[in-house]
Amino acid sequence: MMKKNYFSLLGELTKKGIKLRYRNSYLGIIWSLAEPIFTTIVLVIVFGTLFGNKSPTFPLYTIIGRLLYGFFSEGTKTASKSIRANAAMIKKVYVPLILYPMSAVLYSFVIFLISLSVLVGVDIYCGVVPTVQVLMIFPALLILLLLTFGIGLILSTLMVFFRDIEYLWKVALMIIMYVSAIFYYPESILSSKYGFILTYNPLFQIIRMCRAAVLSEPFNVLGILYATGFALVSVLLGLLFFNSNKEKFILHL
Numbered sequence: 474m475m476k477k478n479y480f481s482l483l484g485e486l487t488k489k490g491i492k493l494r495y496r497n498s499y500l501g502i503i504w505s506l507a508e509p510i511f512t513t514i515v516l517v518i519v520f521g522t523l524f525g526n527k528s529p530t531f532p533l534y535t536i537i538g539r540l541l542y543g544f545f546s547e548g549t550k551t552a553s554k555s556i557r558a559n560a561a562m563i564k565k566v567y568v569p570l571i572l573y574p575m576s577a578v579l580y581s582f583v584i585f586l587i588s589l590s591v592l593v594g595v596d597i598y599c600g601v602v603p604t605v606q607v608l609m610i611f612p613a614l615l616i617l618l619l620l621t622f623g624i625g626l627i628l629s630t631l632m633v634f635f636r637d638i639e640y641l642w643k644v645a646l647m648i649i650m651y652v653s654a655i656f657y658y659p660e661s662i663l664s665s666k667y668g669f670i671l672t673y674n675p676l677f678q679i680i681r682m683c684r685a686a687v688l689s690e691p692f693n694v695l696g697i698l699y700a701t702g703f704a705l706v707s708v709l710l711g712l713l714f715f716n717s718n719k720e721k722f723i724l725h726l
Contacts, residue, residue, distance in 0.1 A: 483572050483579070490551070490580035505588045509539050513595075520656040533599045534684060536591065538655035541680045544585035545621050546646050551577040552625025553632045553642060560726040570719050571712075574629040578622045586614075592687065601688065609686040616697075616704045617679045623707025626715045633718075633725050653677045672696070675703040 513536040521531055528534070555573040556563070563570065596603065631638045653676050654662075662671055671677045678693070678700035685692045 479569055479572065482568060483576055486572060486576035487580045487583065490576055491583060494580065494584065505584045506591050509536060509543060509588055510591055513539055516656045526658065530599045530601060530688060533592070533595045533601055533687065534658075535656050536595050537684050537687060538653065538680045540585065540588055540592075541617060541683060542650055542653055542655055542676065543588075544581060545617065545676055546650075547585075548578045548581040548621040549625045549628055549646070550639075550642065551581055552622070553628035553639065555625075556629050556633050556722060557636075557726065563726060564723065570722065571626075571715060574625050574715075575622065577629075578618070578625050582618055582621075596687070603687060604689045606689050607686050609692070610683050613679055613682040613686060613697075616682075616701050617676075619708050620675055620679070620700070620704035623704060623709075623711040626711030627707070630711075630715050630718050633722050649674070649676060653680055655680070673699075675700040 513532060516535050516539065517532050520526065520535075552574040555577040556570065559573050562568070563573075628638060628642060652670050652674050654671060659671050659677070659681075662668055678696035681693060682697050682700070684690065
């Protein structure tokens with residue numbers, strides 16, 4: 474367990490990450506609201522036309538996927554580079570190394586939570602009236618946070634020893650985006666022989682859960698259980714992998 478002063482340090486590292494993220498940005502934190510809106514407009518126009526998606530809730534459906542994927546992508550990427558990015562501090566001051574990937578995921582999560590406020594406007598635009606079911610978005614976000622942290626720990630460890638992981642993960646994220654049903658409805662794929670690609674993608678199941686919460690649709694209980702189990706296992710494996718290799722980090726920084 475971390476000592477109280479380490480929690481304070483975690484908070485400072487998280488705030489530092491947020492400040493550095495928008496250090497050279499004139500819009501600052503506002504960009505975290507504007508960027509997903511602009512991206513969603515493009516996705517709705519292009520893919521709504523391409524796939525003939527004329528549902529009035531399609532913009533809301535799309536932006537939910539875009540926001541959740543955006544956090545997973547940004548959180549894992551920043552966590553993967555967190556040890557190498559703080560190499561100078563690690564060599565000078567003792568800090569529990571796990572705080573670096575943890576703070577990277579946390580500051581990405583804080584920015585992500587702020588960006589979720591755009592859902593209110595899109596709800597109104599799409600004429601969606603949330604029910605009490607919308608509260609299920611909170612456990613979904615917790616599962617997403619755990620999944621991102623677990624994967625981030627594994628990547629941050631690998632990145633110390635293999636720098637090419639950064640580029641390989643970018644390719645992997647592009648594949649994950651296409652198999653997470655962000656800008657298309659998944660029913661045709663799920664009912665085909667390729668349905669397992671979506672079914673066994675935990676990020677898709679989390680996005681699916683959030684959409685069901687916001688749009689008041691039925692939940693896929695098995696999908697939720699699978700995503701939860703996957704997230705918990707990823708954290709456990711990430712902790713084991715990180716802790717078993719952290720003593721070697723200094724030799725490769």
